[in-house]
Amino acid sequence: MKLRFRAIVRSAVCSGLLLASIGSALAQTQEERALTAVREQLQALQGRLDRSNADRERQYGELRRIELDGAAAAAALEELRGRLAQQQARRVEIDTQSNETRVRLGREREALANQVKMSYLTGREETIKLMLNQEAPERLGRMMVYYDYLNRTRSRRIDNVSRELEVLAGLAEEAQQATRALAALEADQQRELDGLEELRAERAVAVTALDATIDSAEQEIDRLRAEEQRLTELVREINEVLAEFPVDSQEPFSASRGQLAWPIPGTVLSRFGQSRAGAQVRWQGVQVGAPAGTPVRSVYHGRIVFSDWLPGHGLLIIVDHGEGYMSLYGHNEVLLKESGDWVAPGEVIAQVGDSGGQAQTALYFEIRRDGDPVDPQPWMSRAEPQR
Missing domain, CATH: 2.70.70.10 (Glucose Permease (Domain IIA))
Incomplete structure (x- = not known):
């Protein structure tokens, strides 16, 4: 009976030890699994952080590129506006010179018309009469000097009119060139503005993407x-x-x-x-x-x-x-x-x-x-x- 009891006890103890060993092994396996899960979560978190940092650096790089391009475009636009202002000022100057030339041309034409009229009124017959009249030779000399003066003045007036017409034609051509240059500059300015707007839209996207890398x-x-x-x-x-x-x-x-x-x-x-x-x-x-x-x-x-x-x-x-x-x-x-x-x-x-x-x-x-x-x-x- 004692032997049988001891056998039962030994068997129970062995069974208990076996169960304890099995339980311990199971517990150890659960802890290892939990530890592994924690490690995996930490690794995943670190991976997300690394990706987030990499994304942030990439977004910084993209933002840098866009803003530097935007700065260059803004500087180009500023320079273009300066050239446009100079061209507009030159066009105003050309218009002013043209108006002044027209006024001078009008005066020269009027003076020339008066001289032609005076010559017509005096007429060639009066000159012939003076030349045939031997009683007043001194008057003939004075009249010849006077007519010579009128002819030279008329010739000078004609030259002035011709010169002013040439100046006016040159100013008209320059005005056309200035108009074409203004149109080209305005088109360039519009392209720069459109490009700047596109860069600003890109920048807004880049800033949004950069903000998205910050979770907390x-x-x-x-x-x-x-x-x-x-x-x-x-x-x-x-x-x-x-x-x-x-x-x-x-x-x-x-x-x-x-x-x-x-x-x-x-x-x-x-x-x-x-x-x-x-x-x-x-x-x-x-x-x-x-x-x-x-x-x-x-x-x-x-x-x-x-x-x-x-x-x-x-x-x-x-x-x-x-x-x-x-x-x-x-x-x-x-x-x-x-x-x-x-x-x-x-x-x-x-x-x-x-x-x-x-x-x-x-x-x-x-x-x-x-x-x-x-x-x-x-x-x-x-x-x-x-x-």
Whole structure:
């Protein structure tokens, strides 16, 4: 009986151990499956993030291409408008000259007609009578001189009329050429406008696609931080290069604190230190709203050290003022200066736009010292820009 009981117990224990082993194995398999599932989810998430980042970089590249093309088209349109204005002014000048020539021609014709009439009234018979009359030879001499004068004057009048007619014909031909040139320029302008509208439509699609790569506030914060980091790295690299080529400034930038004019008139939309995308990211400069195309002026003399497109800042110009000071102008529509150009205070360097994927036209303005952003407002001569 005891032996049988022991056998039953041994059998039960073995069965229990076997079941426990099986249960443990099952539990381990479930944990591994769960871990594998988590890993797969993490890998899928990382893949989505990688694709999102790749998509974002690709969309940045597309936006850069479109906005640079748009800037070139806008600059070409501006140059075309200048030529058109010159041609229109020339056409007005031609019309004025033509009117003046017609007036002179009318006077010459009238004078010539009067001389012809006078010659007719005097007649050749009177001349013959004087020549046959031997009693007044002195009168004959005077009359011959007078007739000679009339003939020379008449000849001069005829020459003047002929010359004025030639001038008028030349002006008429020039007016026709100016009209054709105006028509060609106006057609070119319309093509540039149409092309610019197409680029703006492309830009809207690119901005929408770029926004679609941002799924959450966290990603928006990451994007803003990445853009700040790009700008900081760019400024650092520029400072390293400028260490070998310092700006020779007789008036140091530091002496201009509280004396600088705002780069554009407009309304301040955001201020230095204000939060953006929550409290985790703050503005490192000021944003001034203004209509597209508003001239952007350098706040101080210096050298252009960057004139290109940068993610998040669009068409950007950076001016080195020496002493480690720089001023930055972002979101422009057109860049009018190139790297290496020297600029004076108040000189136009760009035009306001919404490049970089902005929803409204505004200038982003920064002042940096040794690469670090500082509040621009204390440097301005006015608390607010003029409107």
